[in-house]
Amino acid sequence: MVEIKTPEQIRKMREAGLVVAEALKACREAVAPGISTGELNSIAAKVIADHGATSNFLGYHGFTGVICASVNDEVVHGIPGERVLADGDMISIDCGAIVDGWHGDAAVTCFVGSGHAEELLRLSQVTEDSMWAGIAQVKKGNRLSDISRAIESYIRRQPLPPKGKYGIIEDFGGHGIGSAMHMDPHLLNYVDRRRGRGMKLVPGFAIAIEPMVSLGTPKTHTLADEWTVKTNDGTWSSHWEHSIAVTEEGPLVLTAFDGGRAKLAELGITAAPDPLG
Template sequence: MVQIKTPEQIAKMREAGLVVAAIHAATREAAVPGATTKDLDEVARKVIADHGAKSNFLGYGGFPATICTSVNDVVVHGIPDEKTVLKDGDIISIDAGAIIDGWHGDAAYTAFVGTGHAPELVELSRVTEESMWAGIAAMKVNNRLVDISKAIESYIRRQPRPATGKYGIIEDYGGHGIGTEMHMDPHLLNYVSRKRGKGIKLVPGVCLAIEPMVSLGTAQTKVLADEWTVLTTDGSWSSHWEHSIALTEQGPLVLTAPDCGRARLAPYGIEVAPDPLG
């Protein structure tokens, strides 16, 4: 069953989404050489507390932290700790969430630590982020779920190949519904699968977390003994971007973007729905 939200419920999700945006802003500033991933987690905890929100990551399935910190070849679900010290040239995906009055927000971004990053890493992040926006632009009333998957995959496949030979669209993880829980139906692939069919019809009130994960090599992953940390099987570095979006009668509303997604969707000719919080 796919949960359909009312405008009032979407407004609550917008509140949670803005807390996530604040976590992103604070952790981006703190992701500097010499910082540990635990330092970033403590920054996120303070933002959540300052906003009177709750963490939807901490304790989820036993997860021991407030955010996921995935460095270099870690795709997703990296656990913050004191041993992982950020170095100049690293890239890190920071995945964060928050709950307001039972309603969830969830979003991720890729940050560059220090300076001097290889051009292929900069391009990897750009391609991953832009594929996410292409997917969001496909979130239209009466489209199907597969239209989002197709938009993400098509954007990535159209890009010039990196020096490593290819972009790997991670196969084992994808986007999801979001609302009164962080992970809900439907599961959203970042590529088109004939086995999955067209998926649900997109109607006002559908809320999705759209999150492409792309590597500079394989699409395959493995999970460490901690049962959380997901790495590429070939050691290739990866990027991860995510936003939570509500579909409304007026169009998409990017719940976790400060401007509701207005600037990044304008090139697609899409007007976002008005911010329910004004």
């Protein structure tokens, strides 16, 4: 069953999404050589608490953080702790929050220090832009596969990096979101024709879109901690995510400060009005 929300429930998800946006902003501003992933976790936890929200990551199937902190060749689900970030590292930070039972979930990729190779900067940009290509397809009447196709097509159109390729991670993807963090349907970041076109998007539906792209293989493995996911070939990866609602007026990016208005305008899409004004 796919959960369809009322306008008031979407409003609550928008509140949760803004808490997530604030937590990620605080973490991004704190990322620097010498900070630990545990310290970033504490920063996000304080923002969530200060806004009267709760974390949907902490305790989820035993997870011990309020963020996932995935460094370099770690794709997703890195456990925050004592690891200290060094100049030249790349970190994906995933965070979620709950307001009155309604969830938000988003992720960003950050660069630690300076002097990163152009192929890494480009990897993050391609991943983020593919997410927005998918978000542009979140509109009434489209199908779930339209989002997958837009993400994959955007990535496949990009010039390949000098010493690698863009591997679209296969084992993880987006998901429905609402009264729980992870709900049906699962969203692939590529088209699998065996699955058909997928459900039709209708107002009140919400989904987290989160492409994960490496500079090599799309294959991954999970470490002995039963959480941290790495690429099989050790190539670095990027992860970007937003939670989005379908409305009669267009997509509403619940975890973007402006509701997605600026980025969607660049793509010729009008974002839905912000229910919070």
